[in-house]
Amino acid sequence: MSTPNTTVPLTTLTPKDFSSDQDVRWCPGCGDYAILNQVRRVLAALGSRREKTVFVSGIGCSSRFPYYMNTYGFHSIHGRAPAIASGVKIANPELDVWIVTGDGDGLSIGGNHLLHILRRNVNVNILLFNNRIYGLTKGQYSPTSEEGKKTKSSPMGAIDIPITPLSIALAAEASFVARAIDVDKNLADVLQAAAQHRGTSFVEIYQDCNIFNHFAFQYATDKATKDEHVIYLEHGKPLVFGKNRDKGIRLDGSHKPEVVQLGKGVTEDDLIFHDQNDENLAFLLSRLSYPQFPEPMGVFYKAEDDCYEDLLDGQVRQAVAAKGSPDLDAFLRSGETYTVGA
Amino acid sequence: MVAGTPTNAASQPAAAGASHTQRVELASAVIRFAGDSGDGMQLAGSQFTDTSAIAGNDVATLPDFPAEIRAPAGTVPGVSGFQINFSSQDIHTPGDEVNALIAMNPAAFKAHIQDVQNGGVVVVNDSEFDKVNLRKAGYPEGYNPLDDSKYQDRYKIYRVPISRLNDESLAGSGMTAKDTGRCKNMWALGLIYFLYDRSLDTTIKYLDDYFGKKKKLPQVAEANIKALKAGYYFGETAEIFPVRYHVGRAPVSPGTYRKVTGNEATAMGLVTASKLSGKTLIYCTYPITPASDILHDLATMRHMGVKTFQAEDEIAAVCAAIGVAFAGQLAVTGTSGPGLALKSEAIGLAVMTELPLVVIDVQRGGPSTGLPTKTEQSDLLQAMFGRNGDCPVIVLAAQSPADCFNAAIEAVRLAFKHMAPVLLLTDGYIANGSEPWKVPDASSFEKIPVSHPTDAASFKPYQRDEHLARPWAIPGTPGLEHRIGGLEKADITGAVSYDPANHHRMTELRAAKIVKVVDDVPPAQxxxxxxxxxxxxxxxxxxxxxxxxxxxxxxxxxxxxxxxxxxxxxxxxxxxxxxxxxxxxxxxxxxxxxxxxxxxxxxxxxxxxxxxxxxxxxxxxxxxxxxxxxxxxxxxxxxxxxxxxxxxxxxxxxxxxxxxx
Known part of the structure; x- marks a missing residue:
């Protein structure tokens, strides 16, 4: 369960209570600091218990995250955090498990595991820090780097087509898909919604790597431009954006999204209304990208569905009910046996 | 020697009723069923094994099948075989030479005839020795090995038109020709039951239970039983065999027995270890030949509290198991050689994080994809050393199908006691081969002790006990929150450490911990x-x-x-x-x-x-x-x-x- 309810909180924990004794060693100015602070705050706000909380990570800058949380933590191997977290949840569904991964760890070496934890709907929260670069290995292009990006490993420009994490999550049957920005206030809301969702919550967080890919998301964070390049999703509300909230997104005659100016005969009623339970809309929204469109932030999609670990527990209970739970002697003698007399 | 090893007493004609057939007492016999991979040879073989075990023989088996589920029919690569050694004495192998071969087509004859002893019995399905099948088997045009004096002189060849006689026995059953044809393995089995003086009861009961009750196909059960009996009666009335053979009971100690394959015994051993330790068995794996049957067996054991997790790949399987171990339950992953290679890095993680993990490698022919359905012992060095860094693990090997049971329990016991990964090596031969197993009493097992610390004041993640094992502190325990991972750990505190002297010391400690397991290893005898x-x-x-x-x-x-x-x-x-x-x-x-x-x-x-x-x-x-x-x-x-x-x-x-x- 994402909010432990078997332990009565004796004291209210503060964000500081979730800080471990380890010095945080990310580069000064890294977007990870902001995310770390927000996660600590959200856990405190949700009344999480340290002993029931587990952070699992792979390899990469983001994957150092567990060391900085005073909870249980597992800094594992590259790309495999979803698999390890799945094992933790199967063994103890009561634990509140968070996976911290990055665009390399989660989408490149660990892409397969990401697909499968999403389709199984294991009740964990996945935070994918997307900085569109390999930071820990000192600046090679990643699966989300723009085409043509020049890096140490692509001096003539990357020729790989980047992938869109949210589109992939939706295609993998994710039951909760959201996006936020490291320095944005709405990160806390998104994290809280993710924590409260039962099932795999997938959150992509735009994160600035100020050493190897600084300003990759400046369009979405710079006060002067962000209102034109970001659109905050609200369930049931029309897709309106812009400094003066005078622009919106609607479907054109061939059902393709287009940016429109409100007024001059275009009203909010003409716009797309966000429905976080509509997976087709969620996919459409996941395809909107800068600079052609403002990029949506918030909860794209949310669906109620059974969790893998609960279904597995259910099968055990069902089998015990159907067959009984024999003792060891009866078990070893079940099936075809024969007796040899003295 | 004829169709088996004679007893010390000379072969004697026995009273065989009105029949003119002689009855010869044998100490043991080795027979092999061979046919197309779709011919049901594995079923015929395992039925003969069950019947012989229940008749009191010691038995050992060697299934041998192609990697392709259905290789082109009639070809040599598509031949599937099943060898059984059944004996009135204590035996340890499926036998060297085949005393009697049942070859259901020319390809089966070609693939297996060289293993038959001189003077051995060869029963061939003559109906299938036609021009087309002889060609598919790769024999030259116009040549039929059954007419070749090279074979006629060496073996006692019985040309029985099994397909035709089987069809005739089922004429009027209302079944399609295809379905009728699928009963011919039972017809052949019936004939061999006659030759070796075996009761049909066990197989009749099996056919009733499996087809009749479980699959709800009573007409299929009936047809198979009819074919089985028809084969037997043919042997009796046609009097083609001048002798019949009998293998007496082996001097086995009284008790309840079951026939087990190594994979079945492994599965049961793991469940037993789960009960003895009070830990939930969570078997995380990815299907791979020849290890998949462990998964298949454990998947039917949910009522014993078993959870199985079919992961997306080998790496996910071992990583999920590591997550299980971290969270405090019995973590097991199973695989074969190529899968073990994929799991290497994660096993290193389990070594670094010092978590109890059991890895089962059912070895097969390598390298690479190698010979998936064949046996080999070529993963020993991979098990010992196949990881980056100095990365010792406990390595055990099972020696027979039934021994997999004890080996699996010991693997769990050692993993828990020493907080270390244990690699249990079995192989395709013992995994698929079977032998009778005297079912032990649960009271004969020692409990597997497990403890988890709860005292926050004294807890240090890498503080060691007298076995050099670190404490198994599990998430959910208040005050013991700690972080582990693949980076080098500081001695005692478990904090990340890049200190050179600490790395040297920790490398030695990880090695010393495994060396110390020797205290639990009985002296070599x-x-x-x-x-x-x-x-x-x-x-x-x-x-x-x-x-x-x-x-x-x-x-x-x-x-x-x-x-x-x-x-x-x-x-x-x-x-x-x-x-x-x-x-x-x-x-x-x-x-x-x-x-x-x-x-x-x-x-x-x-x-x-x-x-x-x-x-x-x-x-x-x-x-x-x-x-x-x-x-x-x-x-x-x-x-x-x-x-x-x-x-x-x-x-x-x-x-x-x-x-x-």
Whole structure:
């Protein structure tokens, strides 16, 4: 369960209570600091218990995250955090498990595991820090780097087509898909919604790597431009954006999204209304990208569905009910046996 | 010898009712069913095994099937075989030479005839020896081996039109020709039941239960039973066989028995370990031949509290298991060689995080995809060393199908006690082969103790106990929140450490921890003389063949002892001393000499090897030959020799000539 309810909180924990004794060693100015602070705050706000909380990570800058949380933590191997977290949840569904991964760890070496934890709907929260670069290995292009990006490993420009994490999550049957920005206030809301969702919550967080890919998301964070390049999703509300909230997104005659100016005969009623339970809309929204469109932030999609670990527990209970739970002697003698007399 | 090993008493004609058929008492017999991979040979073989076990024989089996589920029908690569050794004595192998072969088509004849002893019985399905099938089997145009005096002189060939007789027996059943044809394995089985004087009861009950009750296909059950009986009655009335054979009960101790394959025994051992430790067994795996049956078995054991997790790949499987171990339950992953290679990095993580993890490797022919359905022992060095860094794990090997049960329990016991990954090696031969297993009493097992710390004041993640094991603190325990991972740990605190001296110390501690497992390893014991000319050292699934060969040499007065190793890492403390009591050491292995290399390196002994990489188990005669060869002083300087080629072609033709009925 994402909010432990078997332990009565004796004291209210503060964000500081979730800080471990380890010095945080990310580069000064890294977007990870902001995310770390927000996660600590959200856990405190949700009344999480340290002993029931587990952070699992792979390899990469983001994957150092567990060391900085005073909870249980597992800094594992590259790309495999979803698999390890799945094992933790199967063994103890009561634990509140968070996976911290990055665009390399989660989408490149660990892409397969990401697909499968999403389709199984294991009740964990996945935070994918997307900085569109390999930071820990000192600046090679990643699966989300723009085409043509020049890096140490692509001096003539990357020729790989980047992938869109949210589109992939939706295609993998994710039951909760959201996006936020490291320095944005709405990160806390998104994290809280993710924590409260039962099932795999997938959150992509735009994160600035100020050493190897600084300003990759400046369009979405710079006060002067962000209102034109970001659109905050609200369930049931029309897709309106812009400094003066005078622009919106609607479907054109061939059902393709287009940016429109409100007024001059275009009203909010003409716009797309966000429905976080509509997976087709969620996919459409996941395809909107800068600079052609403002990029949506918030909860794209949310669906109620059974969790893998609960279904597995259910099968055990069902089998015990159907067959009984024999003792060891009866078990070893079940099936075809024969007796040899003295 | 005819269709088996005669008893000491001479063959005697027995009262066989009105029949003119002689009845011959045999000490043991080896038969092999062979046919297309879709012909149901595995079922016929396993039914014959069950029937013989229930009749009180000791049995050992060797299924042999192609990697393709249905290779092109009628071709040699598509042939599937099942060999059974059934005996009135204690036996350890499925037998070297085949006394009776049942060949359902020309390809099966071609693939298996060379394994039949001189004078052996060959029952062929004559209906299938037509022009088309002979061509598919690769015989020259116009040639039929059944008409070739080379074979006629050597074997007692019985040409029985099994397909036609089976169809006739089921005429009017209302079934399609295809469905009728699928009963011909039961027809052939019935005929062989007659030849070896076996009851039909076990198989009739099986057919009723499986097709009738479980699959709800009573007409299929009925047809199969009809075919089975028709085959038997044909043997009785047609009187094609001049003799019938009988293999008496083996002197087995009283008790409840079941027939187990190694994979079944592994599954049951894991469930037993779960109960003995009070931990939920969570088996995380990815399907791979020949290990998948462990998953299939455990998936039916949810009522025993078992959880199975079919992961997306081998890496996810072992990683999920590591997550299970971290969260405090019984973590097991199973695989075969290629999968073990994929799991390497994660096993290193389990070594670094010092978590209890059991990894089962059902070895198969390698490298790469290799021979997926064939057996080999070539993962020993991978199990020992196949990881980056100095990365020791506990390594065990099971020696027979039933022994997988005990080996699985021991693997769990050691993992929990020492907080370390345990690699349990089995192989395709013992995993798929079966033998009778006397079901133990649950009261005979020792509990597997497990403890988790709860005291926050004294808890240090990498503080060690007297076994050098660290505490198993599990999430959910208040006050013990801590972080682990693949980065080097500071001694005692477990914090990340890049300190050079600490890395040296921790590397030594991880090694010392595994070395200390030796306290739980029983001293190596030999069978045979305590000292002598030769010690034959084996490990894993070759036990049966080696033991049989060593005992044969001992009967012949040779000064030979055998030693079989279950514990490959650490090895028994007295092993070096044992080696020094023998003039020579022979290490037969189904690889190019992996244990031999370890023994030479560790004990500085001049061990020599008998090394076979055929994808098949050792024949007893191959090991026996190597023993004789070494003792006779002809071995020379060679570090190893291959098995001698099957000597059949060179041997004299059979005395008795039969052309079949």
């Amino acid at each position: 030999v069978y045979g003389p305590e000292q002598g000319d030769l010690l034959v050292v084996g490990w894993g699934g070759t036990y049966g063949s080696i033991r049989t060969a060593v005992e044969r040499a001992q009967h012949e007065g040779r000064s030979v002892a055998g030693l079989h190793m279950r514990h490959l890492n650490p090895m028994p403390a007295n092993l070096g001393q044992v080696f020094r009591r023998y003039k020579k050491v022979l290490v037969p292995e189904l690889n190019t000499g992996q244990l031999r290399m370890l023994l030479r390196a560790r004990y500085l002994i001049d061990a020599r090897g008998l090394n076979k990489i055929y994808g098949k188990p050792f024949l007893v005669e191959e090991i026996h030959y190597a023993i004789e060869h070494m003792l006779s002083g002809q071995w020379g300087d060679r570090e190893s020799i291959p098995p001698q080629p099957h000597a059949l072609e060179a041997s004299a033709p059979a005395q008795e000539l039969h052309t079949g009925g």
